[in-house]
Amino acid sequence: MATANDRTSLPAYEEKLAWLEAQEVAQPGEQRSRRLAVKAWNALWPKLLAIAIVLAVWELIHLSGWKKLIFPAPGPTLANLWDQLQTGQLWHAVATTGERAVIGFALAVVIGGFIGALVSRIAPLRAGVGSLITGLQTLPSIAWFPFAIILFGLSTTTILFVIVLGAAPSIANGLIAGVDYTPPLLLRAGKMMGLRRLSLYRHLILPASLPAFVAGLKQGWAFAWRSLVAGELLVVIANQPSLGVLLSTYQDQADMESATSIIIVILILGIIVDMLFGVADRTIRRRWGLTGAV
Amino acid sequence: MVRQGNSITITGQPPAVESVTDVTGSVRLASVSKVFGRGGSAVRALDQISLDVPPGEFTCLIGASGCGKSTLLNLAAGLEEPTSGEVSVSGHVALMFQEPALFPWLTAAGNVELALRAQGLGRAERRQRTTGLLDAVRLGGFGGKRPHELSGGMRQRVALARALAQDADVLLMDEPFGALDAMTRDLLHDELDRVCAGRQLTIIFVTHNVREAVRLGDRVVVLSSRPGRVIDEFAVPIEHPRRIDSAPVAELARRITDRLREEMSHGDR
Numbered sequence: 001m002a003t004a005n006d007r008t009s010l011p012a013y014e015e016k017l018a019w020l021e022a023q024e025v026a027q028p029g030e031q032r033s034r035r036l037a038v039k040a041w042n043a044l045w046p047k048l049l050a051i052a053i054v055l056a057v058w059e060l061i062h063l064s065g066w067k068k069l070i071f072p073a074p075g076p077t078l079a080n081l082w083d084q085l086q087t088g089q090l091w092h093a094v095a096t097t098g099e100r101a102v103i104g105f106a107l108a109v110v111i112g113g114f115i116g117a118l119v120s121r122i123a124p125l126r127a128g129v130g131s132l133i134t135g136l137q138t139l140p141s142i143a144w145f146p147f148a149i150i151l152f153g154l155s156t157t158t159i160l161f162v163i164v165l166g167a168a169p170s171i172a173n174g175l176i177a178g179v180d181y182t183p184p185l186l187l188r189a190g191k192m193m194g195l196r197r198l199s200l201y202r203h204l205i206l207p208a209s210l211p212a213f214v215a216g217l218k219q220g221w222a223f224a225w226r227s228l229v230a231g232e233l234l235v236v237i238a239n240q241p242s243l244g245v246l247l248s249t250y251q252d253q254a255d256m257e258s259a260t261s262i263i264i265v266i267l268i269l270g271i272i273v274d275m276l277f278g279v280a281d282r283t284i285r286r287r288w289g290l291t292g293a294v
Numbered sequence: 295m296v297r298q299g300n301s302i303t304i305t306g307q308p309p310a311v312e313s314v315t316d317v318t319g320s321v322r323l324a325s326v327s328k329v330f331g332r333g334g335s336a337v338r339a340l341d342q343i344s345l346d347v348p349p350g351e352f353t354c355l356i357g358a359s360g361c362g363k364s365t366l367l368n369l370a371a372g373l374e375e376p377t378s379g380e381v382s383v384s385g386h387v388a389l390m391f392q393e394p395a396l397f398p399w400l401t402a403a404g405n406v407e408l409a410l411r412a413q414g415l416g417r418a419e420r421r422q423r424t425t426g427l428l429d430a431v432r433l434g435g436f437g438g439k440r441p442h443e444l445s446g447g448m449r450q451r452v453a454l455a456r457a458l459a460q461d462a463d464v465l466l467m468d469e470p471f472g473a474l475d476a477m478t479r480d481l482l483h484d485e486l487d488r489v490c491a492g493r494q495l496t497i498i499f500v501t502h503n504v505r506e507a508v509r510l511g512d513r514v515v516v517l518s519s520r521p522g523r524v525i526d527e528f529a530v531p532i533e534h535p536r537r538i539d540s541a542p543v544a545e546l547a548r549r550i551t552d553r554l555r556e557e558m559s560h561g562d563r
Contacts, residue, residue: 185395188389189397190397192373192460193408193409193412193456193460194409194460195408195412203408207397208397208399210399287399288398288442289441289443
């Protein structure tokens with residue numbers, strides 16, 4: 001075999017390579033769309049079943065006659081919700097609350113992201129405020145309202161302030177965790193490649209932190225949404241019908257069907273946004289090959 | 295730590311040999327020792343190692359686990375500093391690991407391109423060179439795939455393309471094919487031969503597979519374990535193209551294995 005001093009002319013090379021490639025590359029399934037439909041159904045039926053069980057239990061409680069005068073029945077409540085969906089008032093409230101959620105959460109992302117980026121890279125800062133951030137995360141953000149109301153009065157600023165304090169610590173912690181768990185091997189590879197300081201951050205550490213950061217966003221959203229609804233119940237601003245204001249108004253009128261409808265709306269909105277983060281999380285995992293299913 | 299053409303010298307506590315003016319692509323270790331930890335728990339990973347690799351040579355380092363092979367590469371890569379002795383490497387260094395260490399959020403092409411980007415190349419040139427490099431490792435059609443969509447062998451080929459993209463004079467390889475099956479490894483040996491043929495690359499290749507060392511290297515350096523020392527050297531006067539299962543390769547591998555066994559019987563293993 002040692003014929004010429006030529007490393008390129010290896011006889012069986014092409015065949016070997018072709019054989020290998022055939023072994024290596026996974027064949028994409030032809031029944032992909034059918035598999036997708038099955039997958040969608042598998043994801044859907046437990047949810048439908050769960051909803052049916054909740055409605056059934058609700059109906060049973062109603063039928064048992066417990067607090068009959070004020071406990072709403074599922075049928076009329078859902079009808080009430082349907083009616084409310086036809087009115088401008090509910091949509092107006094959803095818009096007001098939604099706007100606060102978006103602004104508050106965006107502020108929390110910017111502030112939490114900034115703090116997380118600083119704390120993760122500067123050791124003394126981490127030693128100083130690292131545990132404080134975790135502490136803030138566990139502090140119920142509703143505890144900030146008395147303080148915020150004195151500072152900003154009964155205003156949207158107060159609500160936004162509390163949303164940021166509720167959500168930013170989780171978001172900062174998510175980023176810090178992501179930076180901490182950047183695989184050392186990738187860091188070595190990046191450094192050998194010539195990535196330094198800012199470029200190392202931009203091309204390696206930040207993308208590597210993305211899954212943990214999204215997990216932080218998801219948790220931050222849950223805190224933001226809670227703070228927002230609590231804030232709207234506490235901080236009633238005139239001429240701004242929000243979901244919280246509607247809820248407390250119906251409570252004052254002892255209109256339990258309408259109040260329950262609003263609770264359902266708040267629940268559904270929270271779930272929808274949480275699902276969006278879930279989709280983002282799964283997309284990242286799939287693209288990175290962190291899940292078994294492709 | 296190194297930019298092309300520049301020469302770096304890392305010197306440990308007792309300044310040892312005076313720096314030699316090196317040719318680009320040469321690697322020189324002069325009585326290098328590396329001790330981890332201090333006091334009673336200190337571990338001497340490398341002991342007075344001297345190694346001279348001229349430009350363009352393919353040197354294989356072989357030894358049992360614990361011989362400080364990886365430490366030696368880290369020293370040459372500038373990722374660690376020697377406790378004593380002198381490491382001088384002229385030219386730019388690239389390092390390949392046993393794992394591909396590709397970035398999972400980038401495609402195969404993106405991984406290669408990032409190495410070019412780190413050197414400050416423009417967009418158009420990056421595109422063009424990425425295509426060329428992927429073709430060079432025969433992954434022309436796979437640039438758009440993400441690492442997890444590729445097999446182990448293909449990933450390691452992307453890692454090779456990425457290492458080549460760094461336009462290094464010295465390529466350090468830390469058991470790069472150790473995790474692959476024999477058939478894939480065999481193919482990658484051919485691949486490495488072919489890719490290196492057109493380039494003036496100095497390679498230090500660490501492995502514990504004696505046949506692989508003989509199959510690839512111009513020279514095989516045998517290290518002892520705990521602490522790592524150079525105990526022997528074998529030139530490999532076998533012509534290319536070589537086959538890992540050929541008689542001359544097997545014969546030399548047998549001699550080297552005997553030497554390793556002899557060494558290990560002295561030790562506690």
